[in-house]
Amino acid sequence: MIRRITNARLREREGLVAIDLDGKGRIAAITGMPPAAQARSDGAVDEIDAGGGLVLSSFIDLHLHLDLAYSLDLVPENKSGTLVEAIGLYAVAKKDFTPQSVCERAVRAIESEIGFGTGAIRNHVDVGRTAELRLCEGILAAREMTRNRIDIQIVTFPQDGVIRDPGAPDRMREAMRMGCDVVGGIAHYERTPTDSQRQIELLFDLAEEFDADIDCHIDETDSPESRCVEYLAAETIKRGWQGRVTASHVCALASYEPVHAAKVITLLAEAQVHVVTNPGVNLHLQGRFDGYPKRRGLTRVRELMAAGVNVSAGQDCIKDPFYPFGTGQMLEVAHLLVHADHLSSRPLIEKAMDAITINPARSMHLDDYGVKIGGRGDLVVLPVDSVHEAIRCRPRPLAVLKGGLRMNK
């Protein structure tokens, strides 16, 4: 158990500090370090000398698909590069997946995330027609195997739709009983706008049944005709689910004409709907029907942030038919986010860091998140002295702590 981190730099405080952890792995004290002490550390085994490096609460990956991780070579090549081709290819391939094979790939991805400093993940597990509940079994086993190393929320994700896959509600219900935490969705993937709305209503029915949050894949397309997210926000208000709903992707918002986009953004803020963008995957999958100029595919990140919407950024995919890259390094996700929506001014670089730390903590209701007295000792120590340098250099952490225990070598 690490009890003290010395010579640490914090985001919102000048100078260096020492962070003391109590026996339960929580932050007990944060004290300024006098200049004389900055030069050396006594080298105790329960102490880490951050050497002037930045200490943050561990990164959070708010949108990930662990059952897909490292499946790229198990699935025929996605020649068009589109979302729809990937869904079709994966539907065939996953028929052969066993809980054991899913668990092994998931644990490998979880370990990669931990190595880069991730302390919590919200994972969407496929409970679609050909996945049945085998993938869910594998992911639940992976969570169990790593439960002392990372926190994982699991979302029941109906990959093949809900109206067009009539068995989906029962599979989602069973997955919630097996231990999943959050109701998932894929509203834009239904056959008609009416069916998309019916799906959203069903998701809220399930959320009410289990008193659960919702995290719905929504408007993951460049088409300005895809207008599911306004219905999700309206239903959030109608059902009194403010602060408990996350809209994942919301790409189409970037293609709405400005007046309608402004209306939708105001509505999302009013409904306190969280938004998660996945910059690498959105850049990769969207714009596939464009010539030039080619759209970037992400939602209106800066406009949503400016309107007070809680926006996070996720990894989404690690080497799968949807996206052949991805390592689980959240600093790379922040780096891509900065490029994709011009978050390059000093205040906006800070907001890019918020998108992989404090913002997803709000979406996951992690109240004890943060480098503060009583906060969890889930910390990442980086060998750089600022947020800007962290995102620019994307270094391996010097240390990754979970409840004060060291997770990396």
Ligand SMILES: [Zn+2]
């Ligand atoms: Zn996703």
